[in-house]
Amino acid sequence: MSVEELVESMRKRAAQNLKLGYKVKFDLGDATIFWDGTEHPPVIEPVDQGEANTTIRIEPDNLAKLIAGELDPTIAYMTGKLKVEGSMGVALKLTSMFSD
Numbered sequence: 001m002s003v004e005e006l007v008e009s010m011r012k013r014a015a016q017n018l019k020l021g022y023k024v025k026f027d028l029g030d031a032t033i034f035w036d037g038t039e040h041p042p043v044i045e046p047v048d049q050g051e052a053n054t055t056i057r058i059e060p061d062n063l064a065k066l067i068a069g070e071l072d073p074t075i076a077y078m079t080g081k082l083k084v085e086g087s088m089g090v091a092l093k094l095t096s097m098f099s100d
Contacts, residue, residue, distance in 0.1 A: 014097065020035070023052040028063065073092075
């Protein structure tokens with residue numbers, strides 16, 4: 001799945017949920033997706049927009065699986081497939097949006 005497809009999937013999921021209230025950066029290695037959850041609907045772009053409350057480091061394939069519900073966020077974190085810098089609470093809130 002391309003970064004643009006990931007962004008589109010995230011936008012669709014985000015539109016179905018309440019306002020997140022935080023900024024989150026997804027570090028995909030070669031690319032970044034920035035989720036500005038202070039807006040509703042959130043602004044989700046494949047561009048690094050600076051400071052975020054939380055940074056999630058994850059491979060693009062694992063992010064696609066997470067969005068599709070094929071990868072449990074807790075297992076991904078425990079096995080090192082998902083790493084969190086910053087607020088763990090924001091990461092948990094965000095991953096619960098994906099599992100709905």
